[in-house]
Amino acid sequence: xxxxxxxxxxxxxxxxxxxxxxxxxxxxxxxxxxxxxxxxxxxxxxxxxxxxxxxxxxxxxxxxxxxxxxxxxxxxxx
Numbered sequence: 001x002x003x004x005x006x007x008x009x010x011x012x013x014x015x016x017x018x019x020x021x022x023x024x025x026x027x028x029x030x031x032x033x034x035x036x037x038x039x040x041x042x043x044x045x046x047x048x049x050x051x052x053x054x055x056x057x058x059x060x061x062x063x064x065x066x067x068x069x070x071x072x073x074x075x076x077x078x
Contacts, residue, residue, distance in 0.1 A: 017067075019068070
Protein backbone atom coordinates (compact mmCIF):
# COMPACT_ATOMS: atom_id res chain seq x y z
CA UNK A 1 0.00 0.00 0.00
CA UNK A 2 1.42 3.35 -1.04
CA UNK A 3 -0.37 5.58 1.42
CA UNK A 4 -1.82 5.21 4.90
CA UNK A 5 -4.81 7.22 5.98
CA UNK A 6 -6.89 6.88 9.12
CA UNK A 7 -9.79 4.49 8.67
CA UNK A 8 -12.23 7.25 9.56
CA UNK A 9 -13.60 8.95 6.45
CA UNK A 10 -12.68 12.66 6.30
CA UNK A 11 -15.69 14.93 6.77
CA UNK A 12 -14.49 17.58 4.35
CA UNK A 13 -15.24 17.02 0.66
CA UNK A 14 -12.11 19.05 -0.17
CA UNK A 15 -9.99 16.66 1.88
CA UNK A 16 -11.60 13.62 0.23
CA UNK A 17 -11.02 15.12 -3.23
CA UNK A 18 -7.37 15.89 -2.44
CA UNK A 19 -6.83 12.39 -1.03
CA UNK A 20 -8.35 10.84 -4.15
CA UNK A 21 -6.06 12.94 -6.37
CA UNK A 22 -3.04 12.05 -4.25
CA UNK A 23 -3.81 8.34 -4.26
CA UNK A 24 -4.71 8.07 -7.94
CA UNK A 25 -1.64 10.10 -8.95
CA UNK A 26 0.62 7.88 -6.85
CA UNK A 27 -0.77 4.76 -8.54
CA UNK A 28 -0.39 6.40 -11.97
CA UNK A 29 3.20 7.33 -11.13
CA UNK A 30 3.96 3.75 -10.15
CA UNK A 31 2.43 2.50 -13.40
CA UNK A 32 4.34 4.99 -15.54
CA UNK A 33 7.63 4.12 -13.86
CA UNK A 34 7.01 0.44 -14.59
CA UNK A 35 6.56 1.31 -18.27
CA UNK A 36 10.07 2.74 -18.30
CA UNK A 37 11.45 -0.71 -17.45
CA UNK A 38 9.54 -3.07 -19.74
CA UNK A 39 9.88 -6.81 -19.47
CA UNK A 40 11.64 -8.53 -22.35
CA UNK A 41 10.80 -8.91 -25.23
CA UNK A 42 8.44 -5.93 -25.12
CA UNK A 43 9.17 -3.09 -27.52
CA UNK A 44 11.08 -0.20 -25.99
CA UNK A 45 8.78 2.43 -24.48
CA UNK A 46 8.59 5.98 -25.78
CA UNK A 47 10.84 7.42 -23.08
CA UNK A 48 9.87 11.01 -23.88
CA UNK A 49 6.17 10.19 -23.42
CA UNK A 50 6.81 8.21 -20.23
CA UNK A 51 8.92 11.08 -18.88
CA UNK A 52 6.14 13.57 -19.57
CA UNK A 53 3.62 11.31 -17.83
CA UNK A 54 5.91 10.91 -14.81
CA UNK A 55 6.33 14.69 -14.60
CA UNK A 56 2.53 15.16 -14.77
CA UNK A 57 1.98 12.55 -12.04
CA UNK A 58 4.60 14.19 -9.82
CA UNK A 59 2.93 17.57 -10.38
CA UNK A 60 -0.47 16.13 -9.45
CA UNK A 61 0.99 14.57 -6.28
CA UNK A 62 2.56 17.88 -5.27
CA UNK A 63 -0.70 19.73 -6.03
CA UNK A 64 -2.75 17.31 -3.91
CA UNK A 65 -0.23 17.47 -1.06
CA UNK A 66 -0.33 21.28 -1.13
CA UNK A 67 -4.14 21.21 -1.06
CA UNK A 68 -4.10 18.89 1.95
CA UNK A 69 -1.62 21.07 3.83
CA UNK A 70 -3.65 24.20 3.07
CA UNK A 71 -6.95 22.61 4.09
CA UNK A 72 -5.52 21.01 7.22
CA UNK A 73 -3.83 24.23 8.30
CA UNK A 74 -7.07 26.20 7.86
CA UNK A 75 -9.10 23.57 9.75
CA UNK A 76 -6.59 23.45 12.61
CA UNK A 77 -6.58 27.25 12.93
CA UNK A 78 -10.37 27.42 13.27
